[in-house]
Amino acid sequence: xxxxxxxxxxxxxxxxxxxxxxxxxxxxxxxxxxxxxxxxxxxxxxxxxxxxxxxxxxxxxxxxxxxxxxxxxxxxxxxxxxxxxxxxxxxxxxxxxxxxxxxxxxxxxxxxxxxxxxxxxxxxxxxxxxxxxxxxxxxxxxxxxxxxxxxxxxxxxxxxxxxxxxxxxxxxxxxxxxxxxxxxxxxxxxxxxxxxxxxxxxxxxxxxxxxxxxxxxxxxxxxxxxxxxxxxxxxxxxxxxxxxxxxxxxxxxxxxxxxxxxxxxxxxxxxxxxxxxxxxxxxxxxxxxxxxxxxxxxxxxxxxxxxxxxxxxxxxxxxxxx
Amino acid sequence: xxxxxxxxxxxxxxxxxxxxxxxxxxxxxxxxxxxxxxxxxxxxxxxxxxxxxxxxxxxxxxxxxxxxxxxxxxxxxxxxxxxxxxxxxxxxxxxxxxxxxxxxxxxxxxxxxxxxxxxxxxxxxxxxxxxxxxxxxxxxxxxxxxxxxxxxxxxxxxxxxxxxxxxxxxxxxxxxxxxxxxxxxxxxxxxxxxxxxxxxxxxxxxxxxxxxxxxxxxxxxxxxxxxxxxxxxxxxxxxxxxxxxxxxxxxxxxxxxxxxxxxxxxxxxxxxxxxxxxxxxxxxxxxxxxxxxxxxxxxxxxxxxxxxxxxxxxxxxxxxxx
Numbered sequence: 001x002x003x004x005x006x007x008x009x010x011x012x013x014x015x016x017x018x019x020x021x022x023x024x025x026x027x028x029x030x031x032x033x034x035x036x037x038x039x040x041x042x043x044x045x046x047x048x049x050x051x052x053x054x055x056x057x058x059x060x061x062x063x064x065x066x067x068x069x070x071x072x073x074x075x076x077x078x079x080x081x082x083x084x085x086x087x088x089x090x091x092x093x094x095x096x097x098x099x100x101x102x103x104x105x106x107x108x109x110x111x112x113x114x115x116x117x118x119x120x121x122x123x124x125x126x127x128x129x130x131x132x133x134x135x136x137x138x139x140x141x142x143x144x145x146x147x148x149x150x151x152x153x154x155x156x157x158x159x160x161x162x163x164x165x166x167x168x169x170x171x172x173x174x175x176x177x178x179x180x181x182x183x184x185x186x187x188x189x190x191x192x193x194x195x196x197x198x199x200x201x202x203x204x205x206x207x208x209x210x211x212x213x214x215x216x217x218x219x220x221x222x223x224x225x226x227x228x229x230x231x232x233x234x235x236x237x238x239x240x241x242x243x244x245x246x247x248x249x250x251x252x253x254x255x256x257x258x259x260x261x262x263x264x265x266x267x268x269x270x271x272x273x274x275x276x277x278x279x280x281x282x283x284x285x286x287x288x289x290x291x292x293x294x295x296x297x298x299x300x301x302x303x304x305x306x307x308x309x310x311x312x313x314x315x316x317x318x319x320x321x322x
Numbered sequence: 323x324x325x326x327x328x329x330x331x332x333x334x335x336x337x338x339x340x341x342x343x344x345x346x347x348x349x350x351x352x353x354x355x356x357x358x359x360x361x362x363x364x365x366x367x368x369x370x371x372x373x374x375x376x377x378x379x380x381x382x383x384x385x386x387x388x389x390x391x392x393x394x395x396x397x398x399x400x401x402x403x404x405x406x407x408x409x410x411x412x413x414x415x416x417x418x419x420x421x422x423x424x425x426x427x428x429x430x431x432x433x434x435x436x437x438x439x440x441x442x443x444x445x446x447x448x449x450x451x452x453x454x455x456x457x458x459x460x461x462x463x464x465x466x467x468x469x470x471x472x473x474x475x476x477x478x479x480x481x482x483x484x485x486x487x488x489x490x491x492x493x494x495x496x497x498x499x500x501x502x503x504x505x506x507x508x509x510x511x512x513x514x515x516x517x518x519x520x521x522x523x524x525x526x527x528x529x530x531x532x533x534x535x536x537x538x539x540x541x542x543x544x545x546x547x548x549x550x551x552x553x554x555x556x557x558x559x560x561x562x563x564x565x566x567x568x569x570x571x572x573x574x575x576x577x578x579x580x581x582x583x584x585x586x587x588x589x590x591x592x593x594x595x596x597x598x599x600x601x602x603x604x605x606x607x608x609x610x611x612x613x614x615x616x617x618x619x620x621x622x623x624x625x626x627x628x629x630x631x632x633x634x635x636x637x638x639x640x641x642x643x644x
């Protein structure tokens with residue numbers, strides 16, 4: 001059996017990308033970050049628990065990817081440039097196969113975003129993975145939740161709902177042909193953080209967040225913090241390629257309330273549409289305008305003809321869910 | 323049942339100390355830290371798991387204290403000044419009583435060290451608490467593990483072994499009178515991070531770490547990284563007031579290999595003893611010189627008459643332990 005310290009060093013400390021800004025990495029009581037002069041440091045922590053955020057027995061390489069991806073997605077939603085992360089996890093046993101695959105999925109993504117593993121903690125226990133990620137953003141340019149204005153356009157990146165569709169298939173709520181299932185499942189297991197888009201939207205977007213618990217529920221945070229309402233054209237929602245083959249009702253439902261999308265939802269002034277589209281092009285990330293912000297509170301859902309739709313939606317909640 | 327978001331806001335977001343250096347706290351995708359110009363940021367993550375780091379049913383107020391204390395202890399070991407922390411935790415149910423007591427223990431300690439809660443994550447699952455803590459330290463002044471020199475004095479702060487003695491009593495390995503049990507147990511449950519001493523030792527200590535897994539095991543990290551050995555006078559070890567009533571053999575054993583002490587172990591040049599003692603006085607933290615660093619590798623244990631002692635010691639390891 002490997003010891004705790006062997007574990008850390010063998011699988012993770014080999015990741016020495018000597019990222020600018022990291023003065024001391026894994027192996028001491030603390031890591032040391034040397035922030036770029038004048039920049040702010042964006043920080044976010046996410047904890048993923050077996051049986052809640054992922055199925056028991058989940059493929060460890062995919063899991064490694066997803067754990068870091070959801071954290072990078074928080075940096076993206078802030079417009080921050082990734083710098084480094086700490087990894088703390090408990091696992092039932094120190095299987096070399098599991099650790100090798102998990103670290104591979106995690107560190108490949110870390111390398112792609114030049115985000116250095118700078119420290120962590122391992123312990124025995126039920127599988128639980130907690131990552132804290134750090135990025136830099138110029139003061140005043142972070143994409144917060146409280147800056148939206150009435151009249152702003154409402155946008156989302158990429159497509160929505162395919163991750164929720166995959167979950168429905170896993171749960172037996174519906175069945176999909178094998179190729180469609182695989183395509184949808186990759187959205188659920190291998191989310192791609194929208195880091196480049198978030199950075200390109202600095203100074204353009206008035207508010208932003210990433211969609212992890214479903215568009216409506218997450219948008220609610222922007223509305224609450226900005227003290228506004230919104231009107232969404234449900235027929236404009238960019239359903240994922242697999243979900244697009246399902247009924248219009250299911251498309252609406254999964255686009256509006258499906259979790260695990262990890263797309264950005266953001267607002268921007270209507271007179272800056274060209275700049276939003278340019279940011280999307282620069283970052284090679286599709287964006288779709290889906291509605292607008294209103295001074296009246298609450299969320300109004302319409303179809304393309306502006307008829308109001310009555311939909312019963314629930315956002316994912318870790319304590320309300322069974 | 324409370325929702326996830328209510329949970330965070332109700333118990334933790336009330337903690338608005340508006341610490342200098344925190345530009346944006348709880349409630350967005352990321353928190354924003356504005357580092358002091360020129361300072362380095364020290365970062366550490368620790369994960370505490372029920373049944374491994376603390377007993378099932380542990381008093382939540384004590385637990386809240388301990389979770390943050392062990393992280394602040396990592397900052398202390400680096401000589402860093404606490405700034406803020408993120409808190410991610412999973413718990414089986416959202417009991418208001420538990421959350422109220424836990425947050426109380428946590429935030430009281432946070433307030434004492436002016437360390438602001440800046441973000442986090444809550445989810446349902448087996449009890450697991452992960453804190454990532456941030457502090458500042460001037461470049462080049464962090465107390466690392468790799469700076470010890472042959473001939474340096476070896477020091478520890480406070481006293482050792484009472485936490486291990488309390489564990490022995492809980493496990494039925496021995497019995498203690500009620501008052502002694504209580505005194506020893508408070509060392510186990512309510513460790514006090516040595517933040518002031520760590521900061522006072524900047525520029526004086528050549529290496530430092532905090533003792534969480536036992537003096538010998540933890541000292542091993544300094545020896546390995548500094549490529550040195552050490553000689554410890556076991557009769558000089560500062561046994562805790564309760565442990566001091568036990569046999570000399572048990573005092574040696576628990577001082578050398580007991581976990582949960584959260585004292586600092588550090589090295590400093592022999593010609594700077596007066597400065598070490600002044601730092602101790604300034605920080606109102608007792609320190610004891612227990613040995614010295616040697617160019618020969620390995621750890622030699624002696625008594626006060628310099629006779630070599632043969633002791634079988636094991637350091638705590640989360641994966642090797644049952």
